[in-house]
Amino acid sequence: MAQPPAPLVDSGLLERVLAGSLRWGGDFAEVFVEDRSSTAVSFDDRKVEELSSGHDRGAGIRVVSGETTGFAHTSDLSERGLLAAAKAAGAVARRGGGGIRRVALSPSHSAPPGDIDVVPSEIGKARKVELLVRADDVARSKGGAIVQVSAGYSDSRRRIQVASSDGLLAGDDRVRTRLSVVCVAAGDAGMQTGYESVAFTLGFELFERRSVEEVAEEAARRAMSKLSAKPAPSGVLPVVIKSGSGGILFHEACGHGLEADHVLKDSSVYTGRLGQIVASPLVTLVDDGTAGPEWGSMAVDDEGRPARRNVLIDNGVLTDYMWDELRARKAGRQSSGNGRRESYQHLPMVRMTNTFLLPGSDDPEDIVAGTPHGVYVAHLGGGQVNTATGDFVFGMTEAYLIENGRISEPLRDANLIGNGPDVLSRIDAIGSDFGMSPGTCGKDGQSVPVGCGQPTLRVTGVTIGGTAGA
């Protein structure tokens, strides 16, 4: 177990900084303190190219006055440094009238260190390097077609502390570990790539859940499977998506549109639709920051609010949006624990944590067997959505044709495009299986780790962006 760390900044000083932030006025002030250290190893072209490590600490301070937020950050955690940042952040609130305010903090959700068995910083660097050497060996042993392997390992420990003028004082200690492998396979028809990763909010015990060998084999298999791939179809076809193949479908199709910042600015197709049917009755969608050690899990969010399990769509009916502190205040409700930020240098905003569709009752094999002609997607890449129109794309990085209810030929990479509300209404089968996968979500220039999950499911029609006749 990790040692309970000393607070990054003492609570008396945080109280003085919060009071200083509100000296010129303002309705709300918050100090976010962060200490982050990380290690990364990159292996490429049969070489350990580089082992890098780094350390960062600092604080971001925001002051909200009416509709305006002032923000400043500093890497100087001394009283002088923090008060200077408080003054800069508070400057925007000046016109709001003044008055010194006293702030008294009461520890509310000080999370214990995460449930980490083996803190990566206690593992020798040589062992981290050895993981990647093994990944390279295993991937290359899968066949002569594998002509290049690159692999990366990274771990980070991020301690945070949040204090606000509401008296909130909370903290979290997040350890995340990740390993990824990319293989290049070469054949008569050119080169193909295969990617696979394992990533959890865990320490080195992560590799007990999934071995390096499994990850490397999967990446190699994926690259080789596409060597004989033919161009994907062009046009609308039924699509069966394998469980845990990315889940990015729901992240893009509706997740972003359910973020309250988009909703409050009318830039979401889901604005004003609470209580309405927005998806097939088979769809129950959950965002859960407490989902075990998944990649988007945490004890408290980056605004100090406890992570929660929030049901967003219940049997097809829209039940709630996701909220951060600022948007929740506007709407006169509580944050849903979805306030996140990339680092102390960034303002928090509404973000997903682990977003997934709950399993249904169909046998996954029956779903494929019941599809005369379509596409089976075994692995998804990233995606992108326009929340205002609901149009979204997601990439398939391993896919096959379905012919006469059977999975047949492999297909080359292509994007699929759909419209969120439309695709959600076209889900006609949901499997009893389930799988999660890790990802990185980008919004407004900030990246945060997220989890995505779903059972095997079928969409009756999606546009497949290939080049061959459908």
Place this chain on the structure above:
Amino acid sequence: MPEVLELATALAGRAGADEQVEAYVARVRRTSIRVFQGDVESLSSADSAGIGVRVVRGARVGFAWAGSIAEPAALQALEDARDNASYATEDPAAGLAEPDGIGPAALALWREELAACPSGSKIALALDLERRVRAGDARIRQVVSSDYSDTLGESAIATSTGVSASSRRGTCLLHASALAGEGAETRTGSGYSVGRSLEDLDAERAARHAVERATRLLGARKPTSRRLPVVFDPRVTATLLGIIAGPLSGDEVAKGRSLFAGRVGEQVACGEITLVDDPTEIAALGAASFDAEGIACRHNRLIDHGRLLGYLYDNHAARVAGARSTASAVRGSYRTTPRVGARAVALEPGALGPEAILAEVGCGLFVQSVSGVHSGVNAVSGDFSVGAEGLLIRDGALAEPVRELTIASTLQRMLQHVVAVGSDLEWLPGSAAGVTLAIDDMAMSGI
């Protein structure tokens, strides 16, 4: 605060006899302002600084960084980099860059007036932009965001192999995102303007673009799937050039991950295509005097009338290939080591303006924007499939809007099927210039 170059030099000077040390020091002041409905929604302004240290010892490379430029943090990073080096694989090509005798281009990348500009003027610009977008058309329902941001940075690189370089740069950006609506339908469009000081920013043009792009998509439908010629908006072309620059990296070529590997001297594109990466072009937002290893940036011609001339190299990739560095080392921040990348890639413009190109194409698809570039383009296999929206081209002019479609081909095939490069070259945010580009025979998927 001490100068960044002094810090870097002092740290590199600590190199022992059996090692090489490179110190990269960066300091940045960033201001971001977002306005919404006539009010400041957020204003953020802060300085940050950090240091990245690379050590080469016994042909092994180690790296460490710190989010601080205080001496103890810098010394700790040096120690960590030394320790990290001991775990890397021996690499005969390992070694830091050395001065190559080429002097840096004198580029005015810093304007004092941007550094001295008060936030009041910046807020006024963002508010003005929002007003212009709102007033631009009765169908504008919302200005989701109207942003001003600027970055003022100084950085220095010093090595124990004799490199000593420092530079300052400032850029500013004005950006608006608009929603247009009619009935239940909503479409979006964005507009922006970039420059090195506030005088460069054109709020009127940014607003016009945001309004035009959102409103002209109203009524868009999903088209039927077919093959057709495609005309890319300059912004889309810039995205495409950014992708094509990836496999032109000498590092990717050496590792067998490039569709251009082994093809120097071959006709990889049709004769219309001449591609240059020239960071000494002052109009380019990515212009720089030095690369991320402190070597003077230079003009690099990569494809000449369709023929592949060569690749981009940083010091390591050049050593591996037995070539000279093209001074193409880039780094995201002090937290990362340099890698090979383009800074200012552009197609040589052609003779026709955008209207003339539409007229020549006659019938096809004009692509206003693309999505899913990360998930749908594979720079190793060359597979290209992206989401798109835009307008059909009929009788040589823009006709009805279309949406929720994809366009697909392969990068190799697209390069061979270019039918026209426009004369309307403009430098955009990022590392590439935009220009209207027409490509024949792509697959459009819709209904």
